[in-house]
Amino acid sequence: MTWLDLLPGTAFGVANLPFGIFSRAGGRPAPPEGRAGVAIGDSVLDVAAVADDLRLPLAQMFAEPVLNRFLAAGPATWREARERLTDWLTSPAHRAAVEPHLIPLNEVRLHLPFAVADYVDFFVSRNHAENVGRIFRPGQPPLSRNWLHMPVGYHGRAGSVVLSGTPVTRPDGQRWEPGEDGPTFGPSRRLDFEAEVGFVVGVPSRHGQPVPVAAFEEHVFGACLVNDWSARDIQAFETVPLGPFLGKAFSTSVSPWVVPLDALRAARFAPPPRDPAPLPYLLDGAEPWGLDLHLTVRINGCPVSEPPFATMYWTPAQMLAHLTSGGAPLRTGDLYASGTVSGTERAQLGCLLELTRNGTEPLDLPDGTRRAFLDDGDEVVISATAPGPDGELISLGEVRGRVIPRA
């Protein structure tokens, strides 16, 4: 298929072609800031450089330090870029022009791929919602009365979204634990990860104009991985009545590569049956689809969970339709995440809150240590793959972060 010498099972084959932003530390014609790259094998392709050599009009939008201009250009441009890239990487005629612009991944620095406009976090894993409901609202029905009728969500802090690899400072905050006389302020004692999948909006929508389920692919460019770090003690004390705020606002990590929806066609997967039937604005037509993404969570290299994204109750298109149903506008760079992905099995739970039942059943790691919640120094890596065409695997890469104490 390709003239590149890719290792079998490579994360980034020619059917993937995820976009990111990279820079080189120095050397030859090094861009001073980031520019767009596409991951292929163990390399990143300098898209602007190739397009420039070939005198393509695409060159300029890829020579920018964020993907936003490309994202805003819409599906026809996304498709054109993907077709060109596929051609460059498969047709031997292009090898001479393209090969000089392949840079080993270990020689580049990756950057946050897009300027985040608004960040929304949903809560669409039924297993997660039920597990959390049992922990935070014991004695009440595990699902809130709205949950089966809408993709429940809230706005997070866009300014706290950071690239994979950025250290995560354990936040200070107020917590009032059972048995204590009153609230205290200090470093979170129940720091957690949340394994999530995010969707990146390219094409804006007009204020006051809902985006129906059927228009999803006209607006959303692709998917990435998200770790929505959570301080459970801070969250528990602050959350009534206005929802999560500082317990979730200190850091949200995203993976460096945004995988185009086009690369995830073979991963489309029927969502679970919905009962009761969704209201008409959430009806998702003849062939609704979620995505069959297999997530893996590792703490310090030890696998702790394999959350199955295919179990999510609401689809990405339904989340977007709900988000805009009141007329809220989309902007290029809007990011919305699924909420924690949890399956039915213990080994499929997407956060420590569930894995350890709020710390009451600590987790034994294969390295011989135990965790109720995250320790300083712990590194959490969330990765994901999806079925691609012809049995190939499509990787979403990984989102990585290490917890550090406040200086």
Added chain:
Amino acid sequence: MTWLDLLPGTAFGVANLPFGIFSRAGGRPAPPEGRAGVAIGDSVLDVAAVADDLRLPLAQMFAEPVLNRFLAAGPATWREARERLTDWLTSPAHRAAVEPHLIPLNEVRLHLPFAVADYVDFFVSRNHAENVGRIFRPGQPPLSRNWLHMPVGYHGRAGSVVLSGTPVTRPDGQRWEPGEDGPTFGPSRRLDFEAEVGFVVGVPSRHGQPVPVAAFEEHVFGACLVNDWSARDIQAFETVPLGPFLGKAFSTSVSPWVVPLDALRAARFAPPPRDPAPLPYLLDGAEPWGLDLHLTVRINGCPVSEPPFATMYWTPAQMLAHLTSGGAPLRTGDLYASGTVSGTERAQLGCLLELTRNGTEPLDLPDGTRRAFLDDGDEVVISATAPGPDGELISLGEVRGRVIPRA
């Protein structure tokens, strides 16, 4: 004081000097997009034009279509600009240079004054919190258990922030009212305004580095008025467990003029006593201050309320310290609002939810009509004044919006 012929009682005297963004529809050297202006009397001063004529380095940052670059420049630049402006408008020697750049307000178009980064809405009026608690959580203590310990808040949708005067489309959404079999989707039946004061962040902070109460004036440039439009029926159904989302995300209106903190020195006002004492990170030093702002709310020209901002429990500096206490970074253009301002009297309540006790006691307007909530066509105007130096009034101008049905 000034060589301008200002009317007595003008909203924008020389002690105010609020910043905004304006453009001219056409004519002489018309900027194609917005640029910075300062409101003075019935005019807007083209700051960049004067600075350019006087060959001041300030010129460039004022010739931009948003205030962000000026906001990011920090307190020394804010002070320098204010001193220059005061000098220009009071010293007869500058009259000839300045006067040609005064443009009547009715000949300009105003724009959103800054690009909004993150938008946070607090909930720091004790009267409002207690009234809302009684309505939404009957039978429980009116204040949630965290309320007296922290300024409770949540993230709103930055992309939905619009300039005063922008029509507000009544949102569709899900609501499940008592006595109904299940949720329905349609136009909100309980549309409300919320009279609030907003604070505009100029200088960013580092991720992971809290901004203490004492550093407030190093980061915050000034204040504006905010109408945080709310669909009470949508809000009521969605809000458990993750807080307000689409019931608040369809539109948030802000006033066109940002009043510098320096113009509000005479309006500083001791906050109410706090009991229990705030935790150390919220202790506000020897001379804590709120602001003695007098808000007025009008529906279709009829005064309906005069909310007193001086009654707010937490100060602007405490809100900022709390927001950043876990390390969340500030960015230029961050906007945080106080939440609804409500006093103890019925004529001081800042939203219809409280004024009509959730619609059960409709409000008789002086024009002979009644309102439980807002009708299509209703125009809400929130204005505010504060005491200035030497008995002058400082005006925050107004935030205006008319409700329109969805097309």
